[in-house]
Amino acid sequence: MADTHGRGGVTTYRPSNGAARAATSVPARWSARRRERLLQLAFLVPAVAYLLAFFGYPVAQNVVMAFQHYTTATFYTGEAPWIGLDNYAAVVGSAVFSKALLNTALFTLGSIAGQFVIGLAIAVFFRRQFPLSRVLRSLLLLPWLVPLIVSGAVWRWILDQDNGVLNRFLGALHLVADRPGWLTSTSLALIAVIAVNIWIGIPFNMTILYGGLQDIPEELYEAAAMDGATGWRAFRYVTWPLLRPVVNVVLVLGVVYTIKVLDIILGLTGGGPANATQTIATQSYQLSFQQFDFGQGAALGNILIVISLVFALFYLRASRGAVRG
Amino acid sequence: MARRGAGLAGRTWATATALILTMGLAACGGGGSSATNASSLRVLDYYNIEPDKSIYAQMLDACGQQNGVKIEREIVPGANLIAKVLQQASSRTLPDVLMLDNPDLQQIAATGALAPVSDFGLSADGYAEGVVNASTYQGKVFGLQPATNTVGLFYNEDMLAKAGVTPPRTWDELKAAAAKLTSGSRYGVAFSAPANYEGTWQFLPFMWSNGGDEKNLASPEVAQALQLWVDLVKSGSASKSVLNWTQADVREQFQAGNAAMMVNGPWQFPVLAKTANLKYAVVPIPAPRAGATVVAPLGGETWTIPRTGDAGRQAKAAKIVECLNSDANQLSLGKKRTTVPTKTALRERFVAEVPEMKVFTDALQTARARTGELGADWPKAATKIYTAVQTALTGGATPEQALRQAQNG
Numbered sequence: 001m002a003d004t005h006g007r008g009g010v011t012t013y014r015p016s017n018g019a020a021r022a023a024t025s026v027p028a029r030w031s032a033r034r035r036e037r038l039l040q041l042a043f044l045v046p047a048v049a050y051l052l053a054f055f056g057y058p059v060a061q062n063v064v065m066a067f068q069h070y071t072t073a074t075f076y077t078g079e080a081p082w083i084g085l086d087n088y089a090a091v092v093g094s095a096v097f098s099k100a101l102l103n104t105a106l107f108t109l110g111s112i113a114g115q116f117v118i119g120l121a122i123a124v125f126f127r128r129q130f131p132l133s134r135v136l137r138s139l140l141l142l143p144w145l146v147p148l149i150v151s152g153a154v155w156r157w158i159l160d161q162d163n164g165v166l167n168r169f170l171g172a173l174h175l176v177a178d179r180p181g182w183l184t185s186t187s188l189a190l191i192a193v194i195a196v197n198i199w200i201g202i203p204f205n206m207t208i209l210y211g212g213l214q215d216i217p218e219e220l221y222e223a224a225a226m227d228g229a230t231g232w233r234a235f236r237y238v239t240w241p242l243l244r245p246v247v248n249v250v251l252v253l254g255v256v257y258t259i260k261v262l263d264i265i266l267g268l269t270g271g272g273p274a275n276a277t278q279t280i281a282t283q284s285y286q287l288s289f290q291q292f293d294f295g296q297g298a299a300l301g302n303i304l305i306v307i308s309l310v311f312a313l314f315y316l317r318a319s320r321g322a323v324r325g
Numbered sequence: 326m327a328r329r330g331a332g333l334a335g336r337t338w339a340t341a342t343a344l345i346l347t348m349g350l351a352a353c354g355g356g357g358s359s360a361t362n363a364s365s366l367r368v369l370d371y372y373n374i375e376p377d378k379s380i381y382a383q384m385l386d387a388c389g390q391q392n393g394v395k396i397e398r399e400i401v402p403g404a405n406l407i408a409k410v411l412q413q414a415s416s417r418t419l420p421d422v423l424m425l426d427n428p429d430l431q432q433i434a435a436t437g438a439l440a441p442v443s444d445f446g447l448s449a450d451g452y453a454e455g456v457v458n459a460s461t462y463q464g465k466v467f468g469l470q471p472a473t474n475t476v477g478l479f480y481n482e483d484m485l486a487k488a489g490v491t492p493p494r495t496w497d498e499l500k501a502a503a504a505k506l507t508s509g510s511r512y513g514v515a516f517s518a519p520a521n522y523e524g525t526w527q528f529l530p531f532m533w534s535n536g537g538d539e540k541n542l543a544s545p546e547v548a549q550a551l552q553l554w555v556d557l558v559k560s561g562s563a564s565k566s567v568l569n570w571t572q573a574d575v576r577e578q579f580q581a582g583n584a585a586m587m588v589n590g591p592w593q594f595p596v597l598a599k600t601a602n603l604k605y606a607v608v609p610i611p612a613p614r615a616g617a618t619v620v621a622p623l624g625g626e627t628w629t630i631p632r633t634g635d636a637g638r639q640a641k642a643a644k645i646v647e648c649l650n651s652d653a654n655q656l657s658l659g660k661k662r663t664t665v666p667t668k669t670a671l672r673e674r675f676v677a678e679v680p681e682m683k684v685f686t687d688a689l690q691t692a693r694a695r696t697g698e699l700g701a702d703w704p705k706a707a708t709k710i711y712t713a714v715q716t717a718l719t720g721g722a723t724p725e726q727a728l729r730q731a732q733n734g
Contacts, residue, residue, distance in 0.1 A: 272520025
């Protein structure tokens with residue numbers, strides 16, 4: 001836009017142009033500008049329509065649903081009586097809510113911490129080129145490519161208390177006296193689920209952080225090395241500050257992705273044992289699709305959306321920082 | 326049966342999103358009741374695994390041929406059926422013939438999307454009482470169920486013989502037998518108690534046989550039944566992994582010789598038959614006391630006629646449902662799928678022809694429908710039951726406390 005304005009201004013004041021010609025050319029140019037504007041809008045329309053139809057509408061519908069007594073009957077009759085905040089009162093007041101909220105927080109923090117630290121370590125490691133480094137790096141993407149239902153099923157076998165590979169392995173090394181119930185003990189199940197989710201999340205963290213590391217000029221490390229900063233000090237004073245904007249983006253995206261994780265928990269424990277791995281997301285799913293109380297499920301879903309939104313705002317700030325950085 | 330092969334994780338947010346979207350796009354609908362002479366009928370069910378898949382394919386085609394219609398059958402995985410049905414209900418695209426897992430019938434009938442079978446001159450007279458209860462909503466029958474099943478106690482004959490144990494008939498005998506059969510890496514008994522309705526389904530025969538009731542979970546009768554499960558796990562006679570085992574996992578443990586006895590249903594017969602060197606038999610679920618009646622839950626699927634707004638098609642659809650429920654077809658399904666015919670008059674003939682089904686056929690005389698008492702409120706109660714079971718089994722609370730907590734939500 002700024003470009004067109006500039007050129008328009010120059011043409012209008014060009015002294016060689018006659019007054020009459022200028023008089024006809026100004027509206028013509030003005031309408032050309034208008035046409036261009038319309039064209040730009042036309043290019044925007046599909047994206048906006050898409051966003052409204054596939055994001056705006058479901059979210060709005062979900063917000064409305066949470067204020068209604070929305071059951072299976074509603075699908076056929078279309079009738080859903082308004083019940084104000086009853087759904088919110090019911091889900092927040094239920095005994096599971098505080099536990100699910102705590103689990104969601106622990107699950108998110110635990111997963112992100114693990115994914116990020118390990119992902120960063122691997123990314124830094126792969127900064128050096130060595131034989132087969134590309135192949136190895138691609139192999140590390142594998143957990144990302146396996147469908148979550150499949151990895152859930154495989155991990156369920158691995159973590160099985162009696163015959164699981166992990167317990168067999170630990171037992172053979174005499175590391176544990178009794179076989180731990182990774183998925184069946186209320187104190188271990190959440191840890192196990194977090195561990196599996198970390199495994200799934202490492203490739204994402206590694207890939208983005210590796211991309212960020214590529215942008216740090218090699219000369220900076222050389223200069224730092226001249227000043228005696230190598231190894232940890234190079235990481236602390238060169239890598240970390242320059243990677244910060246990318247780190248912010250990875251962390252915030254990680255939170256938004258992790259807070260709503262559903263499949264992996266359902267696949268491993270179904271929220272059990274005794275709600276030990278129940279999160280807001282799994283609870284919302286169960287309310288809607290197992291107990292058919294879509295209103296309450298939506299209410300819980302909305303609480304999750306609000307939490308995600310807060311982090312999405314952080315993301316917007318962080319990504320602006322990343323662009324500037 | 327509690328949703329055979331239904332991995333709960335299969336349903337994801339994608340389903341939810343798809344559902345919400347279709348609700349919005351579902352503005353158009355076919356109104357008005359016209360009558361056409363249908364040449365084909367749409368059928369929806371969840372028998373996506375062999376042998377059920379082809380057994381029903383043949384039977385549906387044969388029924389279609391008898392009534393001069395072509396069957397267009399759609400099969401969806403069990404976990405996706407209800408989402409699909411709700412989506413079709415809101416877009417008025419329900420099939421002509423719809424199969425539902427029996428505990429879901431009242432939920433769907435409550436929407437008003439189904440037509441009572443009496444509209445087409447059909448009735449459930451002569452069907453087992455529990456089966457009729459499951460298909461009844463507000464006094465009207467909305468589905469006819471040709472086959473049912475329940476759970477029993479499977480035992481490994483060689484293991485019991487070697488240990489000198491006779492198949493248990495009471496809870497005390499079960500505890501004693503399980504303890505005696507436990508040795509090394511082998512557990513005495515296996516059952517399924519995961520955090521879903523499968524766990525509830527397996528606990529029900531113990532809870533109901535002891536006089537427990539879903540209307541009041543905080544009763545001594547329910548607590549005693551839960552105490553039995555807690556004792557089995559605490560004593561080491563059953564693995565702690567029961568908390569995460571599906572019924573298929575339980576069967577695998579039994580097949581592998583890791584469990585001498587298991588609670589499971591007749592749908593496991595075909596797989597068990599393929600296991601070499603496995604000699605097994607089935608007895609009823611042990612009763613609380615000698616002579617007490619065992620009350621088992623009813624499984625199986627019911628066939629319904631959705632209101633499609635086309636009287637001609639609906640009449641034809643009713644003919645198909647009637648055909649699936651004919652005496653001959655009930656017996657045929659029973660034999661081929663190891664299920665039990667629901668018409669009580671067929672029982673003797675069936676047991677004479679398929680003796681291995683005797684235990685299950687007998688158990689179904691006194692069996693109850695899960696939705697018989699609470700109807701559409703059953704899912705909430707079922708959630709409370711499996712939550713309480715898990716809380717007690719993990720030692721988070723005594724059975725009494727766990728049930729009281731669950732009851733108070």
